[in-house]
Amino acid sequence: MEMPFGRGKVALPLPSGWRIEVLRPHAVLPAADPVGEVSRSLENTIGGKVFDRYRGVKSVAIAVSDETRPVPNSLILPILLKKLEAIGVPKSSIQILIASGLHPPLPSSRFPNILPAEILRDYPVSAHDAKATDLMFVGKTARKTPVYVNPLFRKADLRIAVGLIDPHQFVGYTGGVKCAAVGLAGAQTIEHNHSFLFHPQAVVGEIQNNPVRQDLEEVGKLMGVDFAVNVVLDETNRIVKAFSGDSLEVERVGSEFCRTVYEIPVSQEYDIVIASPGGYPKDINLYQAQKGLAHATPLVRRGGDLVLLAECPDGHGEEDFFRTMKRFSSPAEIVEKFPKEPFRMGAHKAFLWARSLAKAEVHMCSAMGEELSRLFMVTPAKTLEEIFSRLRGKYHSPPAI
Numbered sequence: 001m002e003m004p005f006g007r008g009k010v011a012l013p014l015p016s017g018w019r020i021e022v023l024r025p026h027a028v029l030p031a032a033d034p035v036g037e038v039s040r041s042l043e044n045t046i047g048g049k050v051f052d053r054y055r056g057v058k059s060v061a062i063a064v065s066d067e068t069r070p071v072p073n074s075l076i077l078p079i080l081l082k083k084l085e086a087i088g089v090p091k092s093s094i095q096i097l098i099a100s101g102l103h104p105p106l107p108s109s110r111f112p113n114i115l116p117a118e119i120l121r122d123y124p125v126s127a128h129d130a131k132a133t134d135l136m137f138v139g140k141t142a143r144k145t146p147v148y149v150n151p152l153f154r155k156a157d158l159r160i161a162v163g164l165i166d167p168h169q170f171v172g173y174t175g176g177v178k179c180a181a182v183g184l185a186g187a188q189t190i191e192h193n194h195s196f197l198f199h200p201q202a203v204v205g206e207i208q209n210n211p212v213r214q215d216l217e218e219v220g221k222l223m224g225v226d227f228a229v230n231v232v233l234d235e236t237n238r239i240v241k242a243f244s245g246d247s248l249e250v251e252r253v254g255s256e257f258c259r260t261v262y263e264i265p266v267s268q269e270y271d272i273v274i275a276s277p278g279g280y281p282k283d284i285n286l287y288q289a290q291k292g293l294a295h296a297t298p299l300v301r302r303g304g305d306l307v308l309l310a311e312c313p314d315g316h317g318e319e320d321f322f323r324t325m326k327r328f329s330s331p332a333e334i335v336e337k338f339p340k341e342p343f344r345m346g347a348h349k350a351f352l353w354a355r356s357l358a359k360a361e362v363h364m365c366s367a368m369g370e371e372l373s374r375l376f377m378v379t380p381a382k383t384l385e386e387i388f389s390r391l392r393g394k395y396h397s398p399p400a401i
Contacts, residue, residue: 099183
């Protein structure tokens with residue numbers, strides 16, 4: 001049995017006699033012709049949005065995810081850009097915006113990590129800064145979220161969001177407006193929206209009654225997101241299906257398809273759950289890898305053991321995550337006190353992290369080192385053999401894994 005770790009895989013050295021139940025997405029065939037699949041979605045759009053209606057637009061802004069998301073931009077963008085060229089939009093009038101959200105703006109030296117060389121050569125590309133002083137205020141949502149947006153995006157005649165649809169721990173599912181509504185928003189917008197994560201319906205898989213997701217839809221509407229191009233990937237990041245058209249309909253139809261791939265029935269809680277966020281870039285740092293732990297946590301019994309396989313070559317990631325963990329002495333203290341404090345993005349990750357740690361002991365094999373790992377309140381190990389040796393001493397009969 002192997003699991004993703006960084007850019008490769010690691011074998012699980014299970015003790016003799018231990019059996020493992022493998023929970024993975026439903027078996028689906030990737031698109032035999034991924035280029036054809038994206039092209040099909042752009043020809044057969046959903047929600048009444050067709051490209052011909054945009055003929056004559058003078059400017060286009062395209063939001064794309066940063067390197068923390070495995071979006072196949074090198075496959076999607078050439079098809080989309082050719083479609084824009086066909087309706088008469090010149091290359092010089094198309095702005096590609098790297099939607100970083102509250103992540104540090106991506107330096108231009110790393111643009112090749114997410115965009116092909118010919119696109120970087122032929123089109124203007126810039127990285128969003130959520131703390132820039134020139135963001136445009138476009139109103140407030142019904143939940144009082146102030147909406148600030150990248151001016152290059154807002155001023156364009158046609159505004160497109162390109163991204164993934166996959167399960168999200170408190171948004172329900174990604175996709176639709178999210179790449180722009182979070183990725184090209186101001187810090188105040190993101191922080192206020194994400195403050196709803198304490199709501200009992202702000203959980204993975206929930207959309208209709210999820211205040212974070214519903215608020216994001218309003219943010220996207222105020223920003224003026226016109227069109228979305230989204231893909232659902234398999235567990236090896238190959239395109240399974242593409243959806244293009246009205247952002248709300250893309251999200252609705254795409255998330256229901258995504259549910260058929262990634263939602264699986266589980267009949268019990270387990271003594272031990274071994275989880276991987278999915279390798280690079282989802283385990284680029286602990287801030288990102290936390291999502292893998294969150295999805296695994298409902299599966300483990302209280303007092304059980306979680307094993308997280310995440311390389312984290314960039315360490316912990318967000319500094320507020322680090323500083324918040326440093327302030328507390330236990331996961332239980334974080335879970336109790338953090339919701340009573342003024343909400344802060346970055347710091348919120350400590351609360352999400354601690355919710356898992358409060359339920360089970362977390363063992364982690366990573367590149368972070370022992371001192372940093374212990375600051376994040378996990379039990380570190382240099383090798384997987386060390387983790388399983390430790391667990392073998394705890395479980396005298398074969399555990400449910």
